[in-house]
Amino acid sequence: MTQTLTDRHLNRATLARQLLLERSDLSITDTIAWLLGMQAQQTHDPYIGLWSRLNGFSHEALTALIVDRTLARATTMRGTLHLHTIDDLIGIRAEMQPFLRSVWLSNFKKRFGGNDEAAVLELARKLLDAEPMTAGQLGKRLAERFPEGEPLAMTMLLQSTDTLIQIPPTRIWGSGHSPVITRIGNWLPAPYERPIARETLVRRYLAAYGPASVADMQSWSRLTRLGEVFEALRPELATFTAPDGRELFDLPDAPRPDADTPAPVRFLPLYENAMLGYDNRRRFLVEGDELRGDFVNNVKPGVLVDGLMSAGWGIDSKKGAAVLTVTPYHQLRKADVAEIEREGLRFLRFMEEKAETFDVRVLELAD
Incomplete structure (x- = not known):
């Protein structure tokens, strides 16, 4: 019989993995890699999340890593913006491609008019390769050539097909400017294929978010058919039971502190990794x-x-x-x-x- 973990046990495990039980001396880059990226829909959210996790964190330190292109912001998990290391951004973004395409088909295809997708993509790429611009500016330029479709539907086609980076001077601390975007090839060095095996993603997710269920990781990422990956890894994983009977997986040697371990007050950003990492958020x-x-x-x-x-x-x-x-x-x-x-x-x-x-x-x- 597998051990049943209470919600409080799960809470303390997650706080420890998420560096919210005590502040860490990890570097900013290593922290963002450990977390598989940080939710970044709002400009200041990664700064707030890192301040609550790291000793000695400063605004300037994170800004410098974004400006020098060590870290970059793009659409990945759940079709939302995340701040990533470059390897993770490229590898995870490729895994998300089928989901992002499905989102466009479901939400924007009907608003695309009778336009030819290839023609819209060709012009959109040409425009962004000429100069960075906001999504609104891009949509306006596309509408001049393709007046039938909604500008947003056309810009979202490009975003769901290509990796678009939100670049400085926008999206850094203190900037209130609308986000400026460019295509990845205009901002980051090759190679633009840096595969991450799904088995590796499962292990890394469990390291930072476990114990967790298959549904938790699928909700966090929107990847499908993860059950078969967990099953393939089952011999190397520890399993537990949640209070409601869900099966939870974890790395055998990962920290699972006692339920009575003291937990400090922490201020979180609006879109917080630790909360968004699960289908079932009862632990928080x-x-x-x-x-x-x-x-x-x-x-x-x-x-x-x-x-x-x-x-x-x-x-x-x-x-x-x-x-x-x-x-x-x-x-x-x-x-x-x-x-x-x-x-x-x-x-x-x-x-x-x-x-x-x-x-x-x-x-x-x-x-």
């Missing part, structure tokens, strides 16, 4: 609070208290005065509030380093 949620795992309904970036999604945060900064407001979702202990205030002050100084005054406010729980 308080009983009866499933909506906190739904990023459509839960629009605030989260605060982990004792490892659980327990509050949301927002920052207001005017005339040199920065205020971090924390909104609890549940009743918090006085000790938790004090820790939120301490960590929150450090976080606020990171987020608003040019402010003159800093204030952290933890709101009372509404009746």
